[in-house]
Amino acid sequence: QYRSLTLAQYTAVVKMLADGYHTRRGRRSAYLHRDVVNGILRPRKAARLTAIMNGGAIPDQFDYDVILQPESLFIGTLNEDFAFDSIPGDIFQLGNTSYRMLKIDQGKVFVEDAHGQPPNIPFWFGEAPGRSHELSVAVSDLNATMDRLLDCDETAARQFICNELTLPPAAAEQLYHYLATAKAALTALPTFGNIIFERFFDETGDFHFVVHSVYGSRVNKAWGLALRKRFCRRFNFELQAAADDNTIVLSLGPTSFPLREPADYLKSGSAEAVLVQALLAAPMFPTRWRWVANTALAVPRNRAGKKVPAYFQRNDAEDLVAVIFPEQLACFENLPGDREIPDHPLVEQTLSDCLHELMDLDGLKQLLRGIEDGTVTIVTRDLASPSPLSQEIITAKAYAFLDDAPAEERRTLAIQQRRFDSIQEAAEIGQLNPDAIVRVRLEAWPETRDHDELHDALVILGFMTEQEGLAAPLPGNTPYPSASDKLALLQDDRRATVMTLPHGQRLWVAAERLHELQMLFPNAHLQPAIDAIPADNPPPEILLREIIRSRMEGLGPTTATQLGEPLGLAPSSVNQALSTLEQQGIVIQGHFTPGAMTIEWCERGLLARIHRYTLKQLRNEIEPVSPADFMRFLFRWHGLHDPVSGETGLAQVLDQLEGFNLPAACWEAGILAKRIKPYFASDLDQLCTSGRFVWLRLKKTGENSPRSAGKATPIALVSRSHMDYWHQLPPLPDLAQTTLSGNALKVLAVLKQWGASFFQEIIRETGLLKTQLEETLGELVANGLITSDSFQGLRTLVLPQKILHRRSKRHPSYDPMAAAGRWSLLRPSQRDVADNYGHVESVACTLLLRYGVVFRKVLDREEGIPSWRELLYVYRRLEARGDVRGGRFVQGFASEQFASPEALRLLKDTRKQEKTAVLTVLSTADPLNLTGIVTSGDRVASSSSQRLVYRDGVPVAYGSRSDIHYLQAFDADHQWQLRSALLVK
Known part of the structure; x- marks a missing residue:
């Protein structure tokens, strides 16, 4: 105005x-x-006409008009870059219709209807407004509250997300896990009063520096650009940078610095001058310059009633810069310092738009003042891999870039991202593996198998102390010469000597490095006295720096005191040399060894290798396990060696076995009794009677199926809340196609009329005898039409009559059918059949609970479940939500594999456990009979009368009391051991 x-x-x-x-x-x-x-x-x-034709402050994006032929109807616009990259014949989508390009003219694209042919999706480049200050304050408050709650009470943190943010439970849990893992990795969450600096290596050994700041993209872009300028001037190289509403990333080359140091690179008083110089080289300035020139009518958008082509406007804007601001287009090699900003309205307006519209200079100054006066604290974290909060900026696209490097050339592409399955796993990424540190130290120290290699080691390291030389391990068992013999050969050839320093330390020194040490210690004694190789005479501080640099190449993480001790130097002198090496990007300081209380230093390449080995160790923990280890995992997953107890434990087991068809007689003796100790049938009856679980036949009946329920009748136990899901898979039998007896039809009629009825009520209504009704109920159970309140109903139907007769003689008042509760019809599913995803997801979660790790082959024994294609679609969605993890967890199986976080932790632990020839005995009807499916060899048929023995996850024998088959060759002692295991109940 x-x-x-x-x-x-x-x-x-x-x-x-x-x-x-x-x-x-x-x-x-x-x-x-x-x-x-x-x-x-x-x-x-011409002023009036120019103002009418070109007035306005809305910038021109040079979009192409889309003209539909043959109507010559304007239907929309396309981005200039998309239109420029297209050719006639391309099909794209605009709105809900696909169009084919006929001709691409200057500023126009002529198209025709493509009649539904598969299109490409066009893209648009532009600027989106950054997050408002008010919203950034809200994000900061949320992080501050969660930071406080996560320190005190995890339950309260979960409740806060659900109640205050009114999120559904699944979304609330996902947000909780995201923030909890971020805090575990960074030790804090970023807020307005808390900025977090993070640093990590990528796969190529380069550094990435991330600033976690919730001040919004306008402040972060300003801070990122200014920091980039400071880094460029400090280390004299260009670097890539990006910024969004929550983070800034600077991809650094071979450099190092104290992680807290960048907080002092900018001051509130000088930030504007630095930022102005930075934005002049950023892509934003040419664009904003053209927009300002359009608005000021310096570059007209229309001329002689026609639109000025885009390339004309760009050329005119560039010519205008050359007139007003020639240094903006000057060659960088000819600029001695900062660009001199001309006092011109267009330049001032362009800078003002960049500083106060696209960025927030005032907000940046306020942030920097907070850092200067201490109201904003800085938290620093050196990590082995990116934290969860860093992944947003690592995957950011062109909208976040602060330089002109294209997306395919971004250094962030070399970053290996990790998924954190637990909070504990996230907390461990800030810790280097001690084994990795030891390994790198051993690898960095040169091997000295002969006197020539000892000479090379002395040249590389600068010197060796006598203790180091004598303690050097000999590789392998080969009889190499001793260290003293190798040194003696070098002394005889006058290639090395022993230097005794004034404080008594004896050093082994090569002739090539002797000059440097003699310059530092002119009074040192040599034995023998040899001539040093002639060299330059630099100042002592440079000589010390070179000696320290050489020593760092072979030591790994060490302290200034440890470096100075062999030379008798004070830590202050060593620290000065290390600081210079740090500025050159050769060494890095930090706390690398677990438990280290003092500052350590490490050569940059060695530290990168330690990070790689640490990550490799973490990745090795999720390497695919062998089929035998997977079986050992399944035995632990089902608690076969550590059974649960009580009604609660039984409910957990039933959830795990939900929907699996087992012979009726096998459920209690062969399955549940192996997983619950002690097992009480009354607990199962109570769970069924309470309505939590229901037993039924899910498997479809066939022509050869027995007419009555027996020991081999396939029965499944299902949570009553999931009944609708399971009924959608194998639907209830069609009565029109079922050949039922007359008595069965009578019982069905009674149950339809009166609903769930007790045994005596059914007798009264049908007039059947007790034995007739028992047979009829068995027939209806075998056809999958009815169930009872209690498992006792099925137990009575499948028990042999002689056992029931024996119990009735012993207890005349005993009536097992009375304990069965009510008998009821199984109702068809009430859910919408068209809603297929819900029941497939329910079954997919059950299978994940049953096996921990799910892949196509492991489901071979499952019956009546959705197809693998349907399950795969669900598992991929669950993986995208972060509920499961996809990968390769079991060797030898080609299909995609998915695992729950809990299963992965147990799988890792199982692989680490030593194999101790543990025998696992289970029924061949057990879901874990995966012989010939997961393990090699032929399949073992499912039977309620046979048992199977695994040794360390490998099947070794199966059979019954009278017939045992060995799957491997064993001696008599081992055969007796396996036979005993099979016979013991």
Whole structure:
């Protein structure tokens, strides 16, 4: 607004409009006659028309108009880049219709209807507004609250997310896990008063520096650009940077610095000058310059009633820069320092738009003042891999880039991202593996198998102490010469000597490095006295720096005290040399060894290798296990060696076995009794009677199926809340196609009329005898039509009559059918059959609970479940939500594999456990009989009368009391051991 301009600014604008610009094509864009003497302004002849045709502050994005043929109807626009990259014949989607390109003209794309052919999706480039300050404050408050709650009470943190944010439970749990793992990795969550600096290596050994700041993208872009400029000037190389609403990332090359140091690179008083110089080289300046030039009518958008082509406008804008701001286009090699900013209205307006619209300079200054006065604290974290909060900026696209490097050349592509299955796993990424540190130290120290290799080691390391030389391990069992013999050979050849320092330390020194040490210690004694190789005579501090650099190449993480001790130097002298090496990007300081209390230093390449080995160790923990280890995992997953107890434990087991068809007689003796100790049938009856679980036949009946329920009748136990899901898979039998007896039809009629009924009620209504009704109920159970409240009903139907007769003689009042509770019809599913995803997801979760790790082959014994294609779609969605993890967990199986976080932890632990020839005995009807499916060999048929023995996850024998088959060759002692295991109940 002109009323907000000072008199000097107003005068400059008037002068600009009156004088115009002297370009290579002559004077242009002069729209006023200025009478300086009388103070009068008059418009030039073209001023009115130019203002009418080109006025307005909305920037031109150079979109192409889309014209539908043959109607010549304007239907929309396409981004210039998309139109430029397209050719006639391409099909794209606009709205809900696909179109085929006929011709691409200047500023226009002529198209025709493609009649539904598969299209490409167009893209648009543009600027989106950053997050508002108010929303950033809300994000900061959320993080601060969660940070406090996660320190105190995890349950309260979960309740806060559910109640205050009104999120559904699944979304609330996902947000909780995201913030909890972030806090575990970073030790805090970023807020307005808490900025977090994070640093990690990528796969190529380069550093990435991440600033976690919730001040919004406008402040973060300003801070990121200014930091990038400071890094460029400090280390003298260009680097890539990106910023979004929550983070800033700077991808660094071979450099190092104290992680807290970048907080002091910018000061509130000088931030504006640094930022101005930084944005002049950023892609934002040319674009904003053209927009300002359009608005100021310096570069017209329309001329002679026609739109000026995009490339003309860009050329005109560049010519205008050359006139007003020539240093902006100058060669960098010819610029001695900062660009000098001209005092011109267009330049001032462009800088103002960049600093206060696209970025927030005032917000950056306030942040920097907070860092200076201590109200904003800095938390630093060196990590082995990116934290959960860093993954947002690592995967950011072009909208976040602060430099002009294209997406395919970003250094962040070399970052290996990790998924954190637990909070504990996230907390461990800040810790280097001690085994990795030991391994790198051993690898860095040179091997000295002969005197030539000892000489090389002395040249590389600068020197060895006598203790180091004598303690060097000999590789393998080969009889290599001793260290003293190798040194003696070098002394005889006058290639090395023993230097005794004034404080008594004896050093082994090669002739090539002797000059440096003699310059530092001129009074040292040599034995023998040899001539040093001639070299330059640099200052002592440079000599010490070179010696320290050489020592760092073979030591790994060490302290300044440890480095200075062999030379008798104070830590302050060593620290000065290390600081110089750090500025050169050779060494890095930090706390690397677990438990280290003092600052350690490590050569950059060695530290990168330690990080790689640490990550490799973490990845090895999820390497695919062998089929035998997977079986050992399944035995632990089902608690076969550590049974649960009580009704609660039984409910957990039933959830795990839900929907699996087993012979009726096998459920209690062969399955549940192996997983629950002690097992009580009354617990199962109670769970069924309470309505939590229901037994039924899920498997479809066939022509050869027995007419009555027996010991081999396939029965499944299902949670009553999941009944609708399981009924959608094998639907209830069609009565029209079922050949039922007359008595069965009578019982069905009674149950339809009166609903769930007790045994005596059914007798009264049907007039059947007790034995007739028992047979009829068995027939209906075998056809999958009825169930009872208690498992006792099925137990009575499958028990042999002689056992029931024996119990009735012993207890005359005993009536097992009375304990069965009510008998009821199984109702069809009430859920919408069209809603297929719900029941497939329920079954997929059950299978994950049953096996821990799910893949196609492991489901071979499952009956009546959705197809693998349907399950795969669900598991992929669960993986995208972070509920399960996809990968390769079991060797030898080609299909995709998915595992729950709990199963992965147990799988890792199982692989680490030593094999101790543990025998696992289970029924061949057990779901874990995966012989020939997971393990090699032929399948063992499912039977309630046979048992199977595994040894360390490998099947070794199966059979019954009278018939045992051995799957491997064993001696008599081992056969007796396996036979005993099979016979013991």
